[in-house]
Amino acid sequence: MSKFFLLVRTNVLVLLGTMRKNRTPGRYILSGIFLAFAFIAVTLSFGGQSFVQQMLLRKSGVPELGITVALVTALSLSILIGLMRAATMPRSNDADLLLSMPISRTTVIASKIVTQYLFDAPFIIMIFGSSVIAYRVFGGDLSALLRGLMLTLLLPLIPVTLSYFLGSAIAALSERFRGAKLVATGFLMLLLVGYMFINFSSSAMYQKFEAISREEGLALIHAIAPLGWMTEFVTTGNLLSVALTLALLLIPFYLALQVYAVFFGRQGGAYRSKDKKVIFGVKSPRMALFDKEVKRYLSMPLYIFNTAFGPVLLVVFAGFITVLGPDKVFESMGMTSTEMNIIPEWVIPVLVSVVLAFICSMTSTTAASISLEGKNFWILRVSPVTTGDIFFGKCLLNVVLIVPIGILSVIAIGLRIGQGFPEIFFHSIALAVLGVMLSCVGLIANLLFPKLKWESEAQVVKQGMSVVINMLFALILTGLPFPLMAILLPSAGIAYFYAAQAAIYGLFLGASLLFLKTAGKKMFEALS
Amino acid sequence: MLHIENFTKIYPGGTKAVDNLTLHVEAGDLYGFIGHNGAGKTTTIRSAVGILPFEHGEITIDGHSIKKEPVACKKLLAYLPDDPQLYEALTGIQYINFIADLYSVSKDDRKRRTQKYAEMFEIEGNLNSPISSYSHGMKQKIALITAFVHEPRLLVLDEPFIGLDPKASFTMKSIMKEFCAEGNAIFFSTHILEVAEKLCTKIAIIKNGSLIASGDTDTVRGTQTLENLFLELTDDE
Numbered sequence: 001m002s003k004f005f006l007l008v009r010t011n012v013l014v015l016l017g018t019m020r021k022n023r024t025p026g027r028y029i030l031s032g033i034f035l036a037f038a039f040i041a042v043t044l045s046f047g048g049q050s051f052v053q054q055m056l057l058r059k060s061g062v063p064e065l066g067i068t069v070a071l072v073t074a075l076s077l078s079i080l081i082g083l084m085r086a087a088t089m090p091r092s093n094d095a096d097l098l099l100s101m102p103i104s105r106t107t108v109i110a111s112k113i114v115t116q117y118l119f120d121a122p123f124i125i126m127i128f129g130s131s132v133i134a135y136r137v138f139g140g141d142l143s144a145l146l147r148g149l150m151l152t153l154l155l156p157l158i159p160v161t162l163s164y165f166l167g168s169a170i171a172a173l174s175e176r177f178r179g180a181k182l183v184a185t186g187f188l189m190l191l192l193v194g195y196m197f198i199n200f201s202s203s204a205m206y207q208k209f210e211a212i213s214r215e216e217g218l219a220l221i222h223a224i225a226p227l228g229w230m231t232e233f234v235t236t237g238n239l240l241s242v243a244l245t246l247a248l249l250l251i252p253f254y255l256a257l258q259v260y261a262v263f264f265g266r267q268g269g270a271y272r273s274k275d276k277k278v279i280f281g282v283k284s285p286r287m288a289l290f291d292k293e294v295k296r297y298l299s300m301p302l303y304i305f306n307t308a309f310g311p312v313l314l315v316v317f318a319g320f321i322t323v324l325g326p327d328k329v330f331e332s333m334g335m336t337s338t339e340m341n342i343i344p345e346w347v348i349p350v351l352v353s354v355v356l357a358f359i360c361s362m363t364s365t366t367a368a369s370i371s372l373e374g375k376n377f378w379i380l381r382v383s384p385v386t387t388g389d390i391f392f393g394k395c396l397l398n399v400v401l402i403v404p405i406g407i408l409s410v411i412a413i414g415l416r417i418g419q420g421f422p423e424i425f426f427h428s429i430a431l432a433v434l435g436v437m438l439s440c441v442g443l444i445a446n447l448l449f450p451k452l453k454w455e456s457e458a459q460v461v462k463q464g465m466s467v468v469i470n471m472l473f474a475l476i477l478t479g480l481p482f483p484l485m486a487i488l489l490p491s492a493g494i495a496y497f498y499a500a501q502a503a504i505y506g507l508f509l510g511a512s513l514l515f516l517k518t519a520g521k522k523m524f525e526a527l528s
Numbered sequence: 529m530l531h532i533e534n535f536t537k538i539y540p541g542g543t544k545a546v547d548n549l550t551l552h553v554e555a556g557d558l559y560g561f562i563g564h565n566g567a568g569k570t571t572t573i574r575s576a577v578g579i580l581p582f583e584h585g586e587i588t589i590d591g592h593s594i595k596k597e598p599v600a601c602k603k604l605l606a607y608l609p610d611d612p613q614l615y616e617a618l619t620g621i622q623y624i625n626f627i628a629d630l631y632s633v634s635k636d637d638r639k640r641r642t643q644k645y646a647e648m649f650e651i652e653g654n655l656n657s658p659i660s661s662y663s664h665g666m667k668q669k670i671a672l673i674t675a676f677v678h679e680p681r682l683l684v685l686d687e688p689f690i691g692l693d694p695k696a697s698f699t700m701k702s703i704m705k706e707f708c709a710e711g712n713a714i715f716f717s718t719h720i721l722e723v724a725e726k727l728c729t730k731i732a733i734i735k736n737g738s739l740i741a742s743g744d745t746d747t748v749r750g751t752q753t754l755e756n757l758f759l760e761l762t763d764d765e
Contacts, residue, residue, distance in 0.1 A: 178658070273656035278621045280628075280639045288629030292615060299617030375613035381579040383630045384602035528580050 003103050007111035012118070014094075042123065047130040054134040062217025063135060067148070068231045070131030074124050074155050075227075081120055082162025083192050084305060086170065095265040109261050113160060121156035128152045132234065140235070148234040151245070157253045164256035168263045170301070178271050185301040192305075193312060285385050289393030296372070297365060297397060303372070306461050310363030311405045317355060318409035322416045326352070349494045350485050352413050353427060353501065356406060360434055361478040363402045366442030367470035369394040370524070371451040371460040377527070387521045391443060398439035406431040419494075426498035433505040438474050440512035445470035447516075447523040477508050529555050529682050529713040530576060535585035537571050545571040547737045548585070553682070553715045553730075558708045560728035560745075561717040562754075564762055568737040569717040570610070573686050576715070577607040589682060603631065606680035610687035610717075612671035616660035620651070620670050623659060624677060631678035638677055645673040648699050664691040672700065676707075683707065685716035689723060701727055725754040735762050 054066045098108045132148030140148075166188065173180035212220075222228035226248055232241035283291060297303055320328075326348050373380060380390055407428045414424035449466035451459070461467065481501040530553040537546040546568040553559045563569045574580040576587050578598045587594045589601040614623055621642075628638040646652040649669040659667060668691045675683060683704075689697050704714055704727065718724050724731055725745065731754070732742035740761050741748050749757055 271658060272654070272661050273619070275656045276653055278642070278652075278655045280621075280635050280642070281625055282635045282638075283625075283629045285630045285632065288626050292618070292626050295622065296615060296617045376615055378574075378579055378607075378609055378613070379615070379627075382577050382602055382605075382607045383627070384599045385630055386599060526581055528574070 004107050004111055004114075007098070007103070007108065008114050008118075011111060011115035015115075015119070039122065039126075043126050043130070046127050047134075050131040050134040051137070054131070054138045057212075057217070058138050060212045060217060061214040062212065062221075063138065063140070064221055064231055064235045065212070065217045066131055066135055067234050068221045068227055070128050071227055071230055074128040075158065077127065078120075078124055078155060078158035079162065080192075081124075082159035083166070083188055084302075085116075085120075085159060085163035086166035086188060099265050105261070105264075109257070109264055112264070113257065113260075116160055116163075117156055120159045121153075124156045124159075125152050128155055135234070143237060144234055147237050147242075151230060151234055154246075154249050157249055161249075161253045161256040164260040165252070168256075168259045171263055175271055178273065180271075181301060182298050185304050188301065188305065189308060189312060193316065286389050286392050289385065289389055290396045293365075293369065293393050293397040294400075300372075300457055300461070302457055303365070303368070303461050306467075307363050307365050307401070310359050310361075311401055313359045313362070314356065314402075314405045314409045317359060318412050321352070322412045326417055346485070346494055346497075348417055349419065349423065349427075350482070350497065352417070353430070353498070354482060356409060356413075356431060357434055357478045357501075358475070360402050360406055360431065361438060361474040363398065364438060364442035364445075364467070364470050364474060365398045365401065366394050366439050367445050367467045368460045368464055369397070370443070370446040370527070371454070371464055371466065372457065374452055374454055374460075377452055381528070387524050388517070390524070391516055391520070394443060395436070395439040398442060399435050402438070403432050403435035406435055422495040423493075423498060426495050426502060430498050430502035430505060433502050433509055434478065437477070437505050437509040437512060440509060440516060441473055441477060442466075442470050444512060444515055444520060445473065447520050450523075450527055452527065477505075480504060480508075529553050529557070529590060530684075530715055531586075531588045532572070532576060533586045533588075535572065535575065535582065535587060537568075537575055537580065537582045538584075545737055546575075546734075549734070549737075549739050551732055551739065551742060553713050555681075555711050555713055556708055556729070557713045557715075558704060558727060558729045559713065559715045560724035560731040561715060561734065562719075562721065562724055562731060562758060563717075563734035567734045569734055570686055571737075572734070573607075573684055573715070573717060577605060577684050578602060579607075603678075604680060605682040605684055606675035606678065608668075608671050608675050608683075608685045608688055610690055611664075612667055614659050614667055614670060616658065619656050619658050620662070620666075621655040623670060624655070624674055627674040628677050633678050637679075641677050641679070642673060645676050645703075648703070649673065649696055665693055665696065668692055669696060676703070681712050683712070683714040683716070685714065687718060688716055689718065689720060721753075721755045721758055725749070733758060733761055 050066065050070060053069060054063060057063050057066050095108075099105065129149065129152045132145060132152060135148065136142070136145040166184075170181060170184040173184060177183075221231050226244075229241045229244040229248065232238055233245040410427045410431055411424055414427060419427075446464075446466040449464065449469060451464055451466070454460050481504040484500055484504070485497055530551075532549060532551045535546060535549045536544065538544050549568075549572060551572075561569050561572070571580065575582045576589075576594065578594050578601060582595075589604050592600040592604070594601045615626070618626065624638070624642050628642075633641075642655075643652070646655060649672065651666060651669045651673075654662070654666060659670065662670065668688075672688075675685075688700060692700060701723070704716075708714055708729070728745050730743060731745050731748055733740050733748075741757075745754075752760070
């Protein structure tokens with residue numbers, strides 16, 4: 001076996017090994033089956049969608065639009081993967097080991113790239129590949145199929161390119177400036193919000209299949225030039241589109257590789273201050289623990305990426321409603337003015353409450369915060385602080401992230417939709433209690449599924465069982481009060497609904513606190 | 529100061545790491561804990577400082593049980609692991625402030641002690657840099673400063689000389705002697721038998737989880753070198 005394939009195989013085995021670590025064979029197999037099911041389900045879903053789409057578009061006379069639509073989805077996913085991955089690039093734990101071995105640097109780097117490609121590719125290939133096959137099945141020629149498959153294999157280069165470029169830029173800045181990582185994370189978040197906005201607008205634009213004319217379809221295909229080139233690459237294969245598509249995908253990829261090659265093996269995060277003046281500040285133990293949580297949070301782009309969506313979306317949602325008004329929201333959901341007039345009065349406040357509560361449930365720093373202690377866990381264990389103090393610091397970070405912005409959103413939206421003091425007051429209380437409750441629930445999830453031994457924070461923040469379980473429970477607990485509206489709202493006012501919502505969240509909070517004080521404390525103290 | 533009575537630690541799965549160990553560290557003792565790899569030194573140390581829970585036996589620090597009054601015990605001690613993994617996101621001074629806050633050390637005291645030990649370990653120019661940029665030795669020095677910043681009565685160290693440069697190692701030994709001369713105590717594990725022989729007032733040798741010798745260094749060693757004694761006691765043949 002050549003050294004290149006040996007390295008790729010080892011990289012894959014290392015990844016599978018980290019997934020297997022600390023899992024019983026039964027759980028490992030179960031996870032594999034679950035993953036396979038998820039993959040098959042998504043394949044069938046996208047495949048079925050592509051075939052139905054292609055049938056409809058053939059009838060409208062613009063089958064090419066099917067390729068464009070699939071491209072939009074595949075590109076969206078590629079950009080998302082690339083941005084998320086950039087947050088943790090280009091650190092490579094085994095760089096020193098590999099570079100000290102009798103293997104060329106090119107081989108080492110190529111093996112890393114191919115490994116990343118292998119992990120990023122399946123979903124992208126599945127989304128776009130199914131559309132290419134559907135295009136062929138319903139009448140596309142064989143050469144279109146071959147070009148389509150070629151583009152299918154090229155598309156996963158996009159997340160590799162993006163993550164290497166942005167990741168290397170973050171690493172370079174982090175070596176020179178303190179706080180560069182935080183600025184870069186903010187920049188990535190902005191990119192992500194921009195991406196979400198564009199994705200939202202474009203997906204609405206590319207979903208008008210029924211009764212579309214050929215002219216309208218072609219205009220849509222060419223509305224964004226690179227999408228037009230790539231679509232033509234598959235459908236016609238004209239020389240210009242082939243040249244432009246290949247240039248668009250391969251030149252940035254080549255440049256990103258050059259940048260990555262420069263950074264590979266360099267010790268990241270080596271910024272050193274020349275400032276010799278030291279500041280001694282005094283805090284209470286609880287505030288010191290909270291401060292430590294904040295500093296750790298701000299130093300981990302991936303942690304921010306996975307937990308800051310809630311506050312960002314709260315601002316976006318509140319801004320959207322406050323500036324444009326709730327009618328615009330319904331309009332964007334495809335509702336006509338006649339339909340809007342027959343909606344009962346209580347629907348908007350309840351919908352606002354549902355959206356705000358579910359956005360809050362997306363933020364949980366606590367679900368990974370104990371696991372993230374990892375090799376630093378000994379510090380907490382030998383410090384003269386109580387388990388309650390440690391829990392307090394961890395929960396407070398989550399509360400600070402979500403509750404103030406949540407309350408401001410409630411006030412802004414409440415004033416915009418003409419709510420009075422009782423409604424705004426009880427809604428604020430409900431959201432505040434929800435924020436605290438969700439923080440405690442996240443902590444409980446992490447106590448139930450702790451993972452102190454990890455190599456990369458992604459294993460905890462993104463793939464940790466506690467994070468997945470917490471997402472599910474947070475959604476269920478957040479949603480539970482809403483069936484109340486069916487009972488309360490026809491007779492009582494919206495303020496009563498908010499008060500009842502706060503009371504239910506309060507009950508959950510009480511139960512969570514009780515758990516943390518008793519079983520949770522014991523579970524934490526048994527960790528080592 | 530540190531009393532370990534009939535301490536037994538069984539890991540999940542049934543492995544007995546330490547078996548019925550009894551050991552007393554008194555004020556003024558500089559107590560060396562010696563044993564081969566996997567003998568049970570780190571398990572004993574980690575249990576003594578409250579990291580590892582244990583089922584059998586009792587460990588007390590100044591009369592406080594580590595099981596029943598962990599916070600009271602931890603206020604009296606400082607612990608330094610063999611590979612001090614610190615919060616890399618913090619700068620050296622932020623980490624020192626963090627630990628000082630947890631022990632409620634006043635501003636003046638932390639300033640005075642930090643300046644003293646940072647100067648001794650020649651790290652005062654690096655305190656504003658993030659810990660992620662530190663070498664292993666520098667991390668060790670920061671961990672040592674935080675160990676002394678709250679003036680503990682008992683210092684528990686796991687292989688404290690690993691990673692230190694010769695000068696820092698010499699400084700460390702002086703600090704350890706001075707610390708014990710002031711009526712405090714140190715309990716530390718080491719593989720460097722020459723250091724244990726020259727530095728320790730008392731030693732304990734552990735083999736396969738059981739204590740096989742303990743007491744005053746001179747008494748335990750007798751007429752042999754510590755190295756010879758250790759090899760003799762730990763030789764399975």
